Structures are given as C-alpha cells and as structure tokens.
Amino acid sequence: MPPHQQPPGSQGSEGSRSRATRAETGQASTVSPLTVNRLSVYLRSLRQLREQGIEKVSSQQLARRFNLSSTQIRKDLALFGEFGTRGVGYDVLELAEHLEKLLALGRVHRLAIVGMGNVGTALARFPAFNSGSFQVVAGFDNDPSKIGRRIGPIVVRPTSELVTSIRESGAKIAILAVPADAAPAALDALHRAGVRAVLNFAPVTLPSTSRCRIKNVDLRIHLEELSFFLDHPE
Amino acid sequence: MPPHQQPPGSQGSEGSRSRATRAETGQASTVSPLTVNRLSVYLRSLRQLREQGIEKVSSQQLARRFNLSSTQIRKDLALFGEFGTRGVGYDVLELAEHLEKLLALGRVHRLAIVGMGNVGTALARFPAFNSGSFQVVAGFDNDPSKIGRRIGPIVVRPTSELVTSIRESGAKIAILAVPADAAPAALDALHRAGVRAVLNFAPVTLPSTSRCRIKNVDLRIHLEELSFFLDHPE
DNA sequence: TCATGTGAAGCAGTTCACAGCG
C-alpha cells in the first residue's frame, strides 16, 4: 500500500517489564499506519477462524495460514498489551474483540460520500461500507441529474448542502470521489463540516493535518505499479 | 502486506547519458514498490504542469507544489538515469516521457475483470481503467442474471469461459473483485489464463509469485485505519 | 515443554550535506 503520509511521532515507547502498555497509559500514536493495517489483517483472519469454530491459535499458525510473519504478529500486538498465553497461544474470540476495540470498531462510524460517479456510487452500495462498524449516511454530487436519486442507502444531495447536511448527520469520516480539480474545494468544505478523516480517491495527494487525517488511494497508481513490474520482472 | 521479493532480472533499454544506471546495465528490480508508486505520483504531477504549459521544473518546485520531498524525487530518478540539468532542473515534457516509458505506459494494457459486483462494475466504467495505457477488454461473473449485460466497454461472460476468453483477449492484467471465498479458485483460473499481474480487491491477502504479481487492495482496511487514528489522535 | 514477549541485530527507506556541473 502506498503510504503517502507519515505519522507524527513524539512519545518514546520503551517496552519495559511492567504492564504499562500504550493502551493502558492512554498515550496514543507512535503507531505506524503499517502496523495498524496489519492489525486489520489479523482481525480479518481471526474472524475467519472464528467462523470455523477454531478457539485457540498460535502466532505461527496464524502466520502460516494467512501468509504473515509470526514475529511481526507478536511485535505488533505487544504495542498494545499482552493478549496471549505462553505455551498456548491466543484465544481467537478474545483477541478479535481486543482488535475490534483497538481499531475503534465497537461503534458505528457514519460515512459521507462526496462525488457520486462510478467510484462513489459503487462505495455507497459496497457491503463493507454498509455493515459492521460502517454506515453510509449521505452522498453528494453537483450533477443535477443525480440529485434526488436513491443510491444504496442514501439519496443524493447537492454539494451546496454538504456542510450543513454532514454537520447534521454527525459523520466524521468522508469518502472523496470527485475529479482532481474539484478535490481541494471539496476537502475545504469537509473541513468546515467537521469531518476528521478522509478516504481520498481523487488523483491528487491531499495532505493530512492534525485536524483531519487523509488516506490517499489512487487506483490508477496501483495499475501503474503492476505495469512497471510486468516490464521489470522479478 | 509483506512485500518479500527482490531478485535480479533483465531488461534492455538504451541509455541517454554518461553514468551506468540500472536501465543501462540491464539489471532490473531492486526497486521497491514504494519507489514505483512515487514515480506514478511524479508523472501525475508532471502531466498537470504540462497542461499548464510549464516547461521546466526543479525538484524543489515539484516538492513544494505537490507535497513531496525534493531529495526523494532526485534519489528515485537517480535509480534509472540522469534526467535533469544542473543549475536548471528538469524538462517537464521530457521527464514525463521518461517516466511513461519506465512505467511501461507506452503500450496498451488490456484488463480483465473477474466479479461484476459493485466494485467490478465501477472499475469497468472507471475512466482511469479505460484510457491512456489501460483498457478493459473482458468481464466475468457467475450470476446468470448478469451474463450478457453490457457494462462499460464489455459484455459480461460466465466464469466458465474465463480461461479461454482471457487467453484469446491477450490480457495480462486482471482485476479480482469477487468474495473472499471465491478468490483462490478465481486466481487459479487466472494463472491458467496466462495472467501475469492481479489487482486484488477481495478481502484476502493473496501471495505474489514470480509468475504472477499481486497487489492486494482492501478498501475496508483503509477505513479501519482511519477509524483507528480517529480514536488515537496524533 | 511450548509459545509468548522482547532486547539486540539487521536491513530498508529517508534525509542530510555537499561535490560536481551547467
């Protein structure tokens, strides 16, 4: 994944003998996005094991089953506490719950989508964005022919209503799926609407601020990466 | 996502200047995906400058304008040759062309999409996947109600025809947009169809091989990353 | 005994600082 932004760092996190972990002291992020992404992968894997009725798993079993590194699993988890039992491994159900809590998936995050083109429309209907901890509650576009149309769980509203509508909805996460040249203005509106995190599909690298974290996802770049490695094999 | 891959390779490309660079010596990839992704970003930026009629640019101007690091731009480019003029900077048009060549964007890559659900459908219609160097030429699904339907540039075909159809089309890149449990079988079929690169949207981490490079993109994980940092600010 | 949790080592990616050249 291409990490376009870097996380800020401030706190030293010495791993000392006591039970004082990051989670318990209340101190937050010297945690890198890479680690956080892996936590999601671990959770995804544990959910699969849970569905299969598997109750215990060691880091090595997880690693083999899901193409991961057992050391890295343990190191990543160690940032947040001690979740395993020596000589045994991890309790699948319990660790999954810990990860859900860590990733703040215990509550519902309302999502607003800006730009109801191909991508915006697909994401409005996308199950992963409309289940569990996520729920699409608003969608915006400038195109008059789209206003008022029902797409997935929402009815498209004009961008002029974006700020007030998002304020009312309480959505703190937005998906930005507008053309590149419209992105800066849209982002500015999202700031004013109180949005704190943005998943940006517009082909521009928008900078994170302390007030609003941005994750840039450019699908064309992914294709170009594959194109490069096709011509520069191995 | 653990990127383990590094071995050498061979690629011939005529050099342009004095010193022996990777491109000239014929050796290929010790190049990291991170670097390649940045090349795409540089190209995207240069195209924007080109449209504005700007002819020369220094690494520092690029960096300021597009939130990049000037040193990193120079280091990244240095892997492939010497494209700038000391005391001046880079020729926008020329550098863009070099990057297009490096990223193998000088020819059309035909794409096959497996799974015409929300994501597959959106990508079939997605401009970035149907312009310039990319072109969607086939789409597959198991759902009988979808077979025969025209979506964007393609007509949906049954998955049973996947191998022969992709072979005929000559597509070497596939987009995998099926449910997680269907992904392994679909990938196997893609291997048999001669596909060399896969953009995987299924929520499983599929491993790359030397025969077929895989780029895993899990949109839910992106959301979960934002969710985490929402609750663990700064 | 077995697998976790963790300092220490190793490696990759980024930034610094400046030599070299137009």
Next chain:
DNA sequence: CGCTGTGAACTGCTTCACATGA
C-alpha cells in the same frame, strides 16, 4: 550562482534469538 546527483548519516521497520512464564 543554483540545482542535480550521491555517499554518508540517520531513522524506523523487520527479523533474530532467547529469556520468561503458563
């Protein structure tokens, strides 16, 4: 002079190796 290109320093991520404890 200014900007590129680049060894050297640095930061941070990953892997190793083993002490620790159920």
